[in-house]
Amino acid sequence: MIDSESPHAGARATEARPPVGRFAPTPSGRMHLGNAFACLMAWLSARSAGGEVILRMEDLDTLRCSDLHAEQIREDLRWLGLTWDRETPPQRTRTAAYEEALEKLKARANVFPCWCTRGSLNLVNAPHASDGHPIHPASCRLRSPEERAKMKGPPAWRLEAPDLTVSFRDGVFGPYAENLKTGCGDFVLRRADGVFVYQLAVVVDDGEAGVTQVVRGCDLLSSTPRQLYLYKLLGLPAPDYWHVPMLTDGEGRKLSKRDADLDLGVLRQSRRAEDLIGELAWRSGLIDRREPVSARELAGEFHWERLKKADIVWAS
Numbered sequence: 357m358i359d360s361e362s363p364h365a366g367a368r369a370t371e372a373r374p375p376v377g378r379f380a381p382t383p384s385g386r387m388h389l390g391n392a393f394a395c396l397m398a399w400l401s402a403r404s405a406g407g408e409v410i411l412r413m414e415d416l417d418t419l420r421c422s423d424l425h426a427e428q429i430r431e432d433l434r435w436l437g438l439t440w441d442r443e444t445p446p447q448r449t450r451t452a453a454y455e456e457a458l459e460k461l462k463a464r465a466n467v468f469p470c471w472c473t474r475g476s477l478n479l480v481n482a483p484h485a486s487d488g489h490p491i492h493p494a495s496c497r498l499r500s501p502e503e504r505a506k507m508k509g510p511p512a513w514r515l516e517a518p519d520l521t522v523s524f525r526d527g528v529f530g531p532y533a534e535n536l537k538t539g540c541g542d543f544v545l546r547r548a549d550g551v552f553v554y555q556l557a558v559v560v561d562d563g564e565a566g567v568t569q570v571v572r573g574c575d576l577l578s579s580t581p582r583q584l585y586l587y588k589l590l591g592l593p594a595p596d597y598w599h600v601p602m603l604t605d606g607e608g609r610k611l612s613k614r615d616a617d618l619d620l621g622v623l624r625q626s627r628r629a630e631d632l633i634g635e636l637a638w639r640s641g642l643i644d645r646r647e648p649v650s651a652r653e654l655a656g657e658f659h660w661e662r663l664k665k666a667d668i669v670w671a672s
């Protein structure tokens with residue numbers, strides 16, 4: 357069992373080093389209100405404790421991401437008053453680092469070639485993981501070298517999910533645990549087209565940058581045990597996690613990039629940054645009154661305990 361509760365209670369706490377937080381936007385479009393909220397919370401968490409903030413563009417999907425979107429995101433962050441201390445290299449430039457990590461994982465765990473497709477996985481009569489995807493079948497993992505030699509085309513690379521329960525304490529949602537074998541199954545590290553997956557890239561990047569706080573949307577909560585397992589295998593110190601509630605409309609529907617009226621390009625036409633941050637802070641429970649406030653003002657009185665744990669309703 358990996359128990360990552362209070363991973364920084366040891367070395368870092370005694371050295372009393374300030375935390376290192378990060379923004380990790382995907383530059384595939386204009387920043388959305390939900391991304392702005394996650395960035396605000398990451399910034400408040402780090403800055404209120406005198407910490408540093410790193411910016412990193414998560415542009416593994418090179419077809420959808422662009423430098424133009426990346427620059428717009430930087431500009432939107434500046435407009436919101438969410439400053440950062442340094443920007444680490446974007447993920448599309450980090451293939452060599454991910455390859456090195458993959459080689460380490462091959463030496464330390466069972467990383468095997470996989471030719472399964474989404475279609476073939478759906479045909480297998482297998483149990484399903486917590487998020488609904490079919491658990492990868494052991495028959496693929498147990499192929500002999502001779503059988504593998506006969507397979508056509510480049511494989512994806514998967515990591516065997518051991519019968520291991522990973523638990524940690526999320527700063528918002530409390531204790532969370534998952535058995536990797538039954539709750540998730542063998543997971544892909546590198547796709548057949550050569551692209552590394554988010555799970556590996558985020559661990560390598562945050563680990564190398566010395567990130568100690570990961571603040572992100574709660575849609576990523578269920579991927580955290582996989583990432584903690586990768587941290588352990590790679591010998592990198594794991595961060596603490598806060599998964600913040602999602603923004604929803606009045607009917608409980610999650611707001612997303614489809615809601616174009618909630619991107620910063622549109623919102624900035626009718627609101628000041630203080631209006632937007634004040635509204636987010638009030639709706640999420642950080643302040644009691646609906647009033648304009650700057651990110652800097654909020655940092656002075658920020659407490660994680662005030663954040664609501666339920667979905668945050670954004671409705672006019």
Ligand SMILES: [Zn+2]
Pocket residue numbers: 469470471472492493496497
């Ligand atoms: Zn497979």
